[in-house]
Amino acid sequence: MTNIKRPLAISAPEPRTLDLIFSDKARAELHAKYEIVEADPDNIAGLGDDILGHARYIIGQPPLSAETLARMPALRSILNVESNLLNNMPYEVLFERGIHVVTTGQVFAEPVAEIGLGFALALARGIVDADVAFRQGNEFWGGEGNASARLIAGSEIGIVGFGDLGRALRRVLSGFRAHIRVFDPWLPRSILEENGVEPASLEDVLTKSDFIFVVAAVTSENKGFLGTEAFASMRRGAAFILLSRADVVDFDALMAAVASGHIVAASDVYPEEPLPSNHPVRSLKGFLRSAHRAGALDSAFKKMGDMVLEDMDLMDRGLPPMRCKRAERETVSRMRSKPVAMN
Amino acid sequence: MTNIKRPLAISAPEPRTLDLIFSDKARAELHAKYEIVEADPDNIAGLGDDILGHARYIIGQPPLSAETLARMPALRSILNVESNLLNNMPYEVLFERGIHVVTTGQVFAEPVAEIGLGFALALARGIVDADVAFRQGNEFWGGEGNASARLIAGSEIGIVGFGDLGRALRRVLSGFRAHIRVFDPWLPRSILEENGVEPASLEDVLTKSDFIFVVAAVTSENKGFLGTEAFASMRRGAAFILLSRADVVDFDALMAAVASGHIVAASDVYPEEPLPSNHPVRSLKGFLRSAHRAGALDSAFKKMGDMVLEDMDLMDRGLPPMRCKRAERETVSRMRSKPVAMN
Amino acid sequence: MTNIKRPLAISAPEPRTLDLIFSDKARAELHAKYEIVEADPDNIAGLGDDILGHARYIIGQPPLSAETLARMPALRSILNVESNLLNNMPYEVLFERGIHVVTTGQVFAEPVAEIGLGFALALARGIVDADVAFRQGNEFWGGEGNASARLIAGSEIGIVGFGDLGRALRRVLSGFRAHIRVFDPWLPRSILEENGVEPASLEDVLTKSDFIFVVAAVTSENKGFLGTEAFASMRRGAAFILLSRADVVDFDALMAAVASGHIVAASDVYPEEPLPSNHPVRSLKGFLRSAHRAGALDSAFKKMGDMVLEDMDLMDRGLPPMRCKRAERETVSRMRSKPVAMN
Amino acid sequence: MTNIKRPLAISAPEPRTLDLIFSDKARAELHAKYEIVEADPDNIAGLGDDILGHARYIIGQPPLSAETLARMPALRSILNVESNLLNNMPYEVLFERGIHVVTTGQVFAEPVAEIGLGFALALARGIVDADVAFRQGNEFWGGEGNASARLIAGSEIGIVGFGDLGRALRRVLSGFRAHIRVFDPWLPRSILEENGVEPASLEDVLTKSDFIFVVAAVTSENKGFLGTEAFASMRRGAAFILLSRADVVDFDALMAAVASGHIVAASDVYPEEPLPSNHPVRSLKGFLRSAHRAGALDSAFKKMGDMVLEDMDLMDRGLPPMRCKRAERETVSRMRSKPVAMN
Structure with a gap:
């Protein structure tokens, strides 16, 4: 491996898994382009500052406090790989800082x-x-x-x-x-x-x-x-x-x-x-x-990973994300419907 | 009623019925524009020459002999209100005379x-x-x-x-x-x-x-x-x-x-x-x-009547039929699949 | 070459030429599949009975008398490579015999x-x-x-x-x-x-x-x-x-x-x-x-040849032509607008 | 008139005019729903605090200093009725506060x-x-x-x-x-x-x-x-x-x-x-x-006004704008191409 550092992404996609949302090919691309740190979603704060300080992306929507966010100056986006937004992070801070919170529900x-x-x-x-x-x-x-x-x-x-x-x-x-x-x-x-x-x-x-x-x-x-x-x-x-x-x-x-x-x-x-x-x-x-089967196709989950990769590529190049849907200040609090219990 | 004679059409739509294939509105138009003679399909020859000699259209595909056809000099079209052609009339004579044999299977x-x-x-x-x-x-x-x-x-x-x-x-x-x-x-x-x-x-x-x-x-x-x-x-x-x-x-x-x-x-x-x-x-x-239910919708049958009226209108004006499908010399014998037993 | 005879087609496409309406590739296919007899359009009758008697197709619309047609028992179609029909052949005889008169104006x-x-x-x-x-x-x-x-x-x-x-x-x-x-x-x-x-x-x-x-x-x-x-x-x-x-x-x-x-x-x-x-x-x-330039593109003329080949192929197989437009008994006399003087 | 105050919008659409971008009907709707203050674009700061303090919208993109913006706590959006963004306001402040800067170039x-x-x-x-x-x-x-x-x-x-x-x-x-x-x-x-x-x-x-x-x-x-x-x-x-x-x-x-x-x-x-x-x-x-005529149709300019009204209506209801295009933090500096000199 060269000395050139790959951008760092924290992986906390629960209740999804990386295997669910990335095809083999996309998974390989993910690891080739990014340094992936798989994290306990309930203890993001427990990651060291060397990780938090360099993390450009979070894949998933783990709970985040204002303090933890303050330790993440390089953060560009939280890619939440679901359709719903949980009330578990200070969205106003994210909007102020221009950190994009995006959802992938479009795949369904x-x-x-x-x-x-x-x-x-x-x-x-x-x-x-x-x-x-x-x-x-x-x-x-x-x-x-x-x-x-x-x-x-x-x-x-x-x-x-x-x-x-x-x-x-x-x-x-x-x-x-x-x-x-x-x-x-x-x-x-x-x-x-x-x-x-x-x-x-x-x-x-x-x-x-x-x-x-x-x-x-x-x-x-x-x-x-x-x-x-x-x-x-x-x-x-x-x-x-x-x-x-x-x-x-x-x-x-x-x-x-x-x-x-x-x-x-x-x-x-x-x-x-x-x-x-x-x-x-x-x-x-x-x-x-039909027993909540309308969206949950394997091909849909795999498309989530593709979308995440496409938007991280845009953001790597200094562009805004265009593939996933962005949370909006005005509606973020209204998009918090009951999350699904299973994939 | 005036003296102006309406064109004459022989009705022998079996196994369909006029009620099946014409909506009330279309049925009214049919009778307003045409003199309709309801005939026993098995005895078209038994109709008098005053009817056969003036008939412009046959709605249905009753058996017809060369002799009967020879008595029908004004005949322009046989509108058969089915998808299949029976082998019950001398098609070659019809093609020679330019009498259009048309089918309405398109409605399905x-x-x-x-x-x-x-x-x-x-x-x-x-x-x-x-x-x-x-x-x-x-x-x-x-x-x-x-x-x-x-x-x-x-x-x-x-x-x-x-x-x-x-x-x-x-x-x-x-x-x-x-x-x-x-x-x-x-x-x-x-x-x-x-x-x-x-x-x-x-x-x-x-x-x-x-x-x-x-x-x-x-x-x-x-x-x-x-x-x-x-x-x-x-x-x-x-x-x-x-x-x-x-x-x-x-x-x-x-x-x-x-x-x-x-x-x-x-x-x-x-x-x-x-x-x-x-x-x-x-x-x-x-x-x-599915029990042969794909085509047999009431709305499809009613469309047959509409098609018949549109094509008779064209032929009344000296134009060829364009709405129904015409039998072709080359393929007429191949289009004789088993007829349906019921509507 | 084998003994198997290729079907015979009389070529009289004036005012078009075979070069105008066939691409090189289509021209090669034409000659490979058919025996082409290039004829003087004003003297089709002068062709011998060995040709007239076997001709399956005429490409073009040369003048044809009832007598000449009577000498052509194998004729299936006149493919006229224009949009207009000239009044230079007994159409009623053609319709009676089921000889398809087709036009290629659709290319425009x-x-x-x-x-x-x-x-x-x-x-x-x-x-x-x-x-x-x-x-x-x-x-x-x-x-x-x-x-x-x-x-x-x-x-x-x-x-x-x-x-x-x-x-x-x-x-x-x-x-x-x-x-x-x-x-x-x-x-x-x-x-x-x-x-x-x-x-x-x-x-x-x-x-x-x-x-x-x-x-x-x-x-x-x-x-x-x-x-x-x-x-x-x-x-x-x-x-x-x-x-x-x-x-x-x-x-x-x-x-x-x-x-x-x-x-x-x-x-x-x-x-x-x-x-x-x-x-x-x-x-x-x-x-x-615009000086009558709307249709006369080389690519349009070349498409004529493709259409002719496609329909001859269908007729060779005992099917009706489907690509070109057929003249209709009812409207043939109305489709005789002034022909174009040049391609 | 009732006591219910209409939302206040500052109008500074130069080089456009309200007459150019609003049809008569849209103009009437604009004045019925909003209190419009027509302002000198070069002196927005000169408007009193009673106006700046209540202004919800600015139609146009007049120069704005950080100080002026600080006096506008109710501001929700700058609707700039052009395609380009001038470098005449502190965009970073606008993004932090969630004030939408939108453009209407889509009409072209x-x-x-x-x-x-x-x-x-x-x-x-x-x-x-x-x-x-x-x-x-x-x-x-x-x-x-x-x-x-x-x-x-x-x-x-x-x-x-x-x-x-x-x-x-x-x-x-x-x-x-x-x-x-x-x-x-x-x-x-x-x-x-x-x-x-x-x-x-x-x-x-x-x-x-x-x-x-x-x-x-x-x-x-x-x-x-x-x-x-x-x-x-x-x-x-x-x-x-x-x-x-x-x-x-x-x-x-x-x-x-x-x-x-x-x-x-x-x-x-x-x-x-x-x-x-x-x-x-x-x-x-x-x-x-063509002399820069491609977009500048009257119907296009009038559509600007319609878009502005639709997005103000959404924002009045606490929703984000969806009709105009929003400036993005990442690309705002790149969207500053030379403005047109005339409509």
Whole structure:
């Protein structure tokens, strides 16, 4: 090895692991370009000043005190390899110093969008129930099995939330010639229009859609904002597809709306995870269940490592990170939804 | 009513009915513009010469003899409201006289493409099995439930047959940034290239794809052309999705390839329809079943009537039909696959 | 060489030449697969029966009598390598026998669409006049030079005629987020809708567009159908772009509308070609001139040969031609616009 | 009027004016929602503390001292209604305090992309020279006028710089089925790939393209980076289109490359603006000239006001700005290219 020092990165990616988020090739690149110090996330302060003083990056979001940060003058970025931000470091200090706190949740957008479209097609065409009936020998053939079947082409689609997930959904829907309305109070109208969707009120999204996709993050403000009244306002037979977090809906109200036959639904998320074995959603007709599997693909985790490498490369060259998403002063406190318990 | 005679159309749409293929609005337009004579399809010859002599159109494909046709000097088109052509009329005479024989099978392209994509997503993400496991309380959560999950984005896709169905498939896949290879020996390369797909040999489609969609019509030449060897040549874990007719595959070989775990599959069509209750495909793991439901949506049937009206309007004005698909001298005898027994 | 006879094709492509329409590679393929008999187009009848009796194809559209055709029992197709059909053969006999008469004018669609968009951008942004002024040292800088500049993005666009040219135009316009209305009385509404354009009346196209592209072929019915009244009905400042044939407009009325400042225009075609040196359009301000150059690119001519080869290959295999455009019984007599005098 | 105070904004948009950047409707909205204090940009410090102390926004980029900023505790954003940042305020203080400095140069992306495509089509098809020849009576007709004509469809395209302009260019090129390579050292590969372009080295962009668009901003690092060697490495006959700033090229070398016939070129920008009347580029054959007109459309300026209103609305609600582009700590010093002298 030469004398030229590689930049130093502290690794504390828990609950992820470096093996989960880096492919073999990316892992090799990581170690070739950086000196990696694997650290106990609960004792970053215990690292010596020779390490803290030179660390350019932290991979992960371990707890950090103001004192520890003060010992890290070379720190450029905390790359947190999750979607959520924990309230375990003095963000205001980080913003003042221009230390970028970035998240990699974008990797889940494509997998979530694909399964979301899969849910929509499964609900529209009865794919699950038709297969189950076929297994049991009581399937209906041809048109007789299509009483409630319908197309996505030409339908009215609503999306609640237009971050990375909403945009990925729009992309996989682009071959369907459907009309897409979006409700997202955090975005200006013109950005929605440039993305080829119609900016709409929540009411319009609810009452005018054949398919509604909810991909909004939970914030302190929108907890349970979709309840009995919202479901009642939907078109009869519409499909409600929940992909972000269960807390944005009143889950009992959702189940009641499906049980009554007013709407059909699919969900990847639940008020408790795992769910008790006797939870009524397990036997609810008209409801398609998935056990928080929408994003957690190995290929998505591996993309995290690629993003981290791309942004560290930019920052090594004195440029701002562009691949991961940066935490913002204004919204950091709102992005603290419940972290996932498992990968 | 005025003296101006409306053009005369003979209605013999069996096994369809006018109610099936015309919406109320289209039905009203049909009767307003045309004098409709509802006829026994098995006795067109029994209609008087005042009717046969003036008939401009036949809606349906009733048996017609050369003699009957000779009594129909005003006939411009037989609009057969199906996808298949029966061998029940002297096509050569029709071609010589320039009487257009048109089919409306195109209406099924969009519904078939949508459910085909739904099958692909269901196989890629285990949507059906995950829901069934959830019902039973033995679901896997998060990444643990995604051992074999994968994306369509970035995958290699093969399509066998690039008629209306293949094109509709390409359209619904256009938001996925996948690489699409097409095998269609009836089409010149340049047409495939203009549609943004790669012209490929059957071998390349089979061996290089993660998802294979078969939408080729059965002809006298391709019966059972996909057998044991073809399935063995596919990538391990690839998804085979059969959407056209069971006769293009060796169905036992397909089941064996799935049973062995080499590939997964979905099919809308079967060697016998309906299928015996003890058919082994009913319990085959890795196989997604649909009972010939892909195309038979009410909205598709209603589109048939719209197409018929649009083409009759063109022909009324001395123009050729452009909306339905015309039978061709060269291929008419090959387009005679087994008709469906029910709508 | 083996005894296996290659199919025989008679070559009479005048006014084209084989060198014009075949690349070296395609020419080699032509001769490898076919026995080519180069014939005097004015004396096809003079070829012996050994040639006429075996000829499968004619490349070109030489005059043919019913007697000559009767001597050609193996003829499958006349591939005319032009856009127009001359009235020099008994088409009814060809249609009866199922001999395909095909044209290759489609090759001009892409070049015409590209220059058409180039004209639109040149008119919208004053590209020509700005460069001429710059040469002369009296250019205006920055916003001062943009008094009448405008965007295509967000504009209203009208297209008259939606054959190959209209579709190619729609394609090159697809990145502009413009609203496109199409008037084409030969096409059903649903085909226009499937192509993502709005079917519209001629009046709506004229009165609601910022840019109007005329790509309609001349027929016996539409000669001069755009005159003083049509131009007066256009939006003030709109751009009129003529790409098909001068005969569809009243050219004097067009010039008057431009001279008055009501509209701006571009044209590739003229009532006389070449045009007298003192023709007033030469000095008309607000008019962009091109001397019938829109389609005649070498690459377009070479594509003709590729299309001919692709369709002969299909017909060799007993399939119908799919690449070139077939003449239709109903419209053959209307497609006889004035042929071009030069390539 | 009620007692509820409107937020206060200081207006100092020079060299723009509020009339230039706000439509009547937007101007009305601005005054309805905000208390606007029009200020002398050279004496912001002269405003009283009642104004400075309450000002939430500054529209424009007047000189600001650290002292003045210290008197503005409520300041949330400086919306500078230009593309460039002047070195006239202590940016580090602004970044520390989280005061967003935003620019509105994005409004020029669409107009520049459209005229850029117009230049490319004009060069590819000789639109300007053909019209000039036609005016003079020495035009060539048909194929004779197309000796050097070529298509964009199927061509190789290179783009240098992939900010807002590069993306807008990709969009207007999306209907052309061209292969696009992009060189942008400030962006990670994956972002380029997600935008459907191929990340490439500068050398590949130069040597493999038929059309090269330069839309890179001038930085302290890339001044004159395209010189004699770069132009010599380009394909013979390629088109070089300069849309950003003249300083990125060695302009004399560019002219020499065009004069030699090796390439053709178009430029909207020049080493001096306005250019002396005897500058040799004025008579250079193969060069298409435009006098810094690419972006300065009235509709673009009006869009600035819309963007400012949308971002102020977000910030009023405690959200970060999303519509304008934010200055970045890392790059602010590099974004200081020479400001335009006029709108």
